[in-house]
Amino acid sequence: MKLLITTGATVTFKKLISFTITEFIQPCIDLGFDEVYIQYGNEIDNGQHLSKEFINQCLEGVINYQLTSLEGEFLLERGGKSIKLIFFPFSNNLSKYIQASDIIISHGGTGTIIDILKYSKPLLVVYNEELMGNHQKEIAEEFTNLNYCINVSSENLDEEQITSKVKKLITNEVKLSEYESNSGKVIQGIIYHEINRVKS
Amino acid sequence: MEFETRIAIRVFLFLLPFFIIVGRLIYITPSTNSPPIATSEFLQTHGSLMIFLGSGGHTGEMLKILSNVDVSNVTRTWIVSSNDTTSLLKCEEFERSVESPHSPRFLTLHRARSVGEPLISSAKNTVISFYDTFRQIYSLPELPSVLLINGPGTSVPIAYILFVFKFLGLGRTSIVYVESLARVNELSLSGKLVLPVADRFIVQWKPLSLKYKRAEYHGILV
Numbered sequence: 252m253k254l255l256i257t258t259g260a261t262v263t264f265k266k267l268i269s270f271t272i273t274e275f276i277q278p279c280i281d282l283g284f285d286e287v288y289i290q291y292g293n294e295i296d297n298g299q300h301l302s303k304e305f306i307n308q309c310l311e312g313v314i315n316y317q318l319t320s321l322e323g324e325f326l327l328e329r330g331g332k333s334i335k336l337i338f339f340p341f342s343n344n345l346s347k348y349i350q351a352s353d354i355i356i357s358h359g360g361t362g363t364i365i366d367i368l369k370y371s372k373p374l375l376v377v378y379n380e381e382l383m384g385n386h387q388k389e390i391a392e393e394f395t396n397l398n399y400c401i402n403v404s405s406e407n408l409d410e411e412q413i414t415s416k417v418k419k420l421i422t423n424e425v426k427l428s429e430y431e432s433n434s435g436k437v438i439q440g441i442i443y444h445e446i447n448r449v450k451s
Numbered sequence: 452m453e454f455e456t457r458i459a460i461r462v463f464l465f466l467l468p469f470f471i472i473v474g475r476l477i478y479i480t481p482s483t484n485s486p487p488i489a490t491s492e493f494l495q496t497h498g499s500l501m502i503f504l505g506s507g508g509h510t511g512e513m514l515k516i517l518s519n520v521d522v523s524n525v526t527r528t529w530i531v532s533s534n535d536t537t538s539l540l541k542c543e544e545f546e547r548s549v550e551s552p553h554s555p556r557f558l559t560l561h562r563a564r565s566v567g568e569p570l571i572s573s574a575k576n577t578v579i580s581f582y583d584t585f586r587q588i589y590s591l592p593e594l595p596s597v598l599l600i601n602g603p604g605t606s607v608p609i610a611y612i613l614f615v616f617k618f619l620g621l622g623r624t625s626i627v628y629v630e631s632l633a634r635v636n637e638l639s640l641s642g643k644l645v646l647p648v649a650d651r652f653i654v655q656w657k658p659l660s661l662k663y664k665r666a667e668y669h670g671i672l673v
Binding site for chain 1: 465489490491492493494495496497498500504507508511512515516517518520521525561595597599620624627629631632633634635636650651653656669671672673
């Protein structure tokens, strides 16, 4: 079973990354995942790759691995089980990872959420409460009201709670609805109507 | 003619242009009329569509909105900011999937403001950017039938320039604004600024359509 954890590209989602590395690897093994894709961010300032530095800080002392380049893989063996951790800062083709995954944990960016829903993947949204003027919470709650995903605040990242939420997604105890796209017909109708009106 | 009558005529002639301008503004401003919440299944005539790609998430959302729209029978003019090569690449990729007798046109606009720029050079750049936009749109062989925008702030001048063209009787461009999916309860600043001049104003969450009389809601469009 494969898990994708996507944290957004422009800002390093520190709470979610640090939770993933320091608390969530063992639960992933216990839940039966054998591969975890970790998209950790692409925040760069003055030539310093802040996201990479941050994830390396988190890795230190937790597992015997450091990212030397932006992308990396590490096979962790624990208690007779192994899990492969695959790290990348961002991807122009996140769909590839979405398609390959069984369960997804995502930040609250609308673009990413929509991409995930289009592939009907079980989704847990972790909305970032630290971003100012950001609407991740509102969006996560609206999508949850539509039963497209479940959500949790970045302030409530607790190992037991997240494990139980992911478990509910795996066992289908939480049954999510399929996302219905209106397939462009609405906006096409509006554009055509306006052209007809203007040109008449 | 009596003195008083002459004064009255002069005052009237002096004020007449203002009345005409105000009358014209009321006549053409979409927000003084109720919106035509209607769609058409077919195009009855050839038209041109101008699309602004606002970079980052705005570009992503716009291309998702258009991904299932048949644009093959309209002339397409894409606008991107000069430093936004990502949007240009994504848009060229989108165009490769369109089979159309009309080849697309691309306009690159001077970037209005860079982050952290001092205020004076920022103000100067805004003026340059406004003039550049005006000049490029004016030099088009025809003004678009529809302008499609979804923010950010850089899309606002384009909407107002086309509104001015409409005021002057040079074009009839319909301005269609789609608010970002990220906006649930409150319009973005660019949304608020474009609202008065937008012919169609589309939001993607119900609370917004209840709050603003002219906002149309048809579900999520991306």
